Amino acid sequence: MSRIGKKPIPLPKGVKIQIGEQLEVTGPKGTLQVPIPAGVSLKQVDGILNVVRESDKQAALHGLTRALAANAVTGVSTGFTKELDIVGIGYRADVKGQVATFTLGYSHPIEVLLPDGVELKVDKQTHLVLSSYDKQLLGQVAANIRALRKPDPYKNKGVRYTGERLRKKVGKTGAGGSK
Numbered sequence: 001m002s003r004i005g006k007k008p009i010p011l012p013k014g015v016k017i018q019i020g021e022q023l024e025v026t027g028p029k030g031t032l033q034v035p036i037p038a039g040v041s042l043k044q045v046d047g048i049l050n051v052v053r054e055s056d057k058q059a060a061l062h063g064l065t066r067a068l069a070a071n072a073v074t075g076v077s078t079g080f081t082k083e084l085d086i087v088g089i090g091y092r093a094d095v096k097g098q099v100a101t102f103t104l105g106y107s108h109p110i111e112v113l114l115p116d117g118v119e120l121k122v123d124k125q126t127h128l129v130l131s132s133y134d135k136q137l138l139g140q141v142a143a144n145i146r147a148l149r150k151p152d153p154y155k156n157k158g159v160r161y162t163g164e165r166l167r168k169k170v171g172k173t174g175a176g177g178s179k
Helices: 056-077 135-147
Strands: 016-019 022-026 031-035 040-045 048-053 080-087 092-096 099-103 110-113 118-123 127-132 158-161
Touching: 016 040, 022 056, 031 056, 040 056, 048 056, 056 135, 080 135, 092 118, 118 135, 127 135, 135 158
Parallel strands: none
Antiparallel strands: 016 022, 022 031, 040 048, 080 127, 080 158, 092 099, 099 110, 118 127
16 A cells, blocks of 8 residues: 655755646646646645645555646746667757757657747757756656657667667577578
8 A cells, every 4th residue: 555645745945836627736847737636635734744645545546646736836946858879870969949850760760849838958969958946747658759769679779868778689690500
């Protein structure tokens, strides 16, 4: 049984919350809104946010609401980052404003429009650092970029998360087999 919903959420300085139909979290990085399901309520006491449920029927929504609220508070105060690596000869990335251009071994470059709130920095043309205050949006953008050229298990080429471990496959032995 998970006990995530019972953990209190500390509110750092500079973060303001407004509880209504949904939780609105405002901080130095931006503003996020978290839906509050029926049967779950939020209470703020002395800079700490608590999530309370009415009955055990809302147990799953209790933990979910607490996790979403904690991610919103962390996002507007410090933000989130994801790092990607591009591996392969001639593979590279470039960013100009909100448009990222990828050269990934296809016959054409691929352009990706970054949504508002997501920043992309490119180091040495092969290391990408994505940052945002919205964890869900950041993860979706990172997954979309990775999907442009998934890591190949035979040659280990493609776009992968930094630190992602790949299992290299052996491949076929060729025509040198015995009869």
